[in-house]
Amino acid sequence: MTNIVDGIIATLLYLAASFILFMVGKVVYQLFHPKIKVNHELVEKDNFAFSVAYVGYFIGLLLAIGSALLGESDGLWNDLMDIGVYGTLAILLLNLSIIINDKIILRHFSVKKEIIEEGNVGTGVVEGAMAVATGLIILGAIHGEGHGDGGPIVTATLYWLLGQGLMFVTALVYNLITPYNIHDHIKKGNVAVGIGFAGALIAIANLIRFALMHDFESWIITLEDVGIDVAIGLVFLPIVRLLADKILLPGQRLTDEIVNQEHPNNGAALVEAFAYIGGSVLITWAL
Numbered sequence: 001m002t003n004i005v006d007g008i009i010a011t012l013l014y015l016a017a018s019f020i021l022f023m024v025g026k027v028v029y030q031l032f033h034p035k036i037k038v039n040h041e042l043v044e045k046d047n048f049a050f051s052v053a054y055v056g057y058f059i060g061l062l063l064a065i066g067s068a069l070l071g072e073s074d075g076l077w078n079d080l081m082d083i084g085v086y087g088t089l090a091i092l093l094l095n096l097s098i099i100i101n102d103k104i105i106l107r108h109f110s111v112k113k114e115i116i117e118e119g120n121v122g123t124g125v126v127e128g129a130m131a132v133a134t135g136l137i138i139l140g141a142i143h144g145e146g147h148g149d150g151g152p153i154v155t156a157t158l159y160w161l162l163g164q165g166l167m168f169v170t171a172l173v174y175n176l177i178t179p180y181n182i183h184d185h186i187k188k189g190n191v192a193v194g195i196g197f198a199g200a201l202i203a204i205a206n207l208i209r210f211a212l213m214h215d216f217e218s219w220i221i222t223l224e225d226v227g228i229d230v231a232i233g234l235v236f237l238p239i240v241r242l243l244a245d246k247i248l249l250p251g252q253r254l255t256d257e258i259v260n261q262e263h264p265n266n267g268a269a270l271v272e273a274f275a276y277i278g279g280s281v282l283i284t285w286a287l
Contacts (some may be wrong), residue, residue: 005022010076017080021087025061025094027092036116049115049124056096064090067142089153090138093160097134098127100154100164105130105171108183111178118228122186129198130167133205137163155216162223166230167227170204171197177238182258192258192269198274200237202278207209207233210284214249236279244275 030038041050068086073110102111111127114120141159174197175182183195245254248271251261257268 012146013076014069014083017083017087021065021068021083021091022058022061024088025058025065025091028091028095029057032099032149036112041116045119047116047119049119049121052121052124053115053127053131056125056131057094058096058129060131060133060138061091063132063135064094064138064142066240067139070139070143077254085153086142086156089156093141093157094134095129097160097164101129101130101134101167102127106183107166107185109187114187118189120187120189122189122191125191125194125198126186126201129194129201133167133201134164136202136205136209137212141210143213144238159179159212161224162226163205163212165182166226167201167205167206169230170201170234172284174200176201177241179255185259189224190259190264192264192266195269196272196276199276202273204230204233204276206207206280207221207283210287216244229283232283232287233280236283237276240275241272244272 012264036050038054040066041047042054056151065087065089074082106126109123111123115127138160141156141163166279178196181194182197186197197219208226211223211229214222214225216222241254244262249257249268252268254268254272257265258272
């Protein structure tokens, strides 16, 4: 009976710590974006583009905080200290990622202008997806940080940097395998293009997460694992796009549905995104 009560108390304390981190994450988001009035965008303007991006941030935040909760227990108070330290690190890395990705992956236009001023849902979808993808990377980085040179926090941060670089590579490769410029169409407000791109980013981030979650042994082994998994994913992207075109959307061309008609087919893009993410999950199960 005592063990059951202790277990319940520990669970409640873990949940309380997670809730506190979630609230800290909300405050930190506002600090990183002081000119954005969240309540005004959500309630008064009914800005759906911002809502999508904001919800994506919280999904990424949930994944990032989860990284501090996973793993073997080292005693209640040590666990709570780890949750506080790694949870705070995860929140900072996630918010830094948003700024970095806006300046690098979506560097062809102003993300803030498109979402806040123009209400561009396509941009909001990609912004939210990048937060989810980053949350997955942080989940892998912190859960598998081990004890590399400089200590676990340094190792986790370097893992995160590695993941961010590979996200940028993914964006380049995806733009190459599509017969249209994704940035031009996202800027035009094409939600379907944003959905397809979002699926590709999340799919590759899931593979990065999978590779990073192994305990740290050496940088050579880590780089080999990440390199192999991401290479498989990048090779798989055009194959999955072809399969989605020929099998999941028989009789229709994916490109025509997404960019070559007056009203882009968001449903077709959702099928494309599912194919990327589903393929990514299958790869992690098979490896």
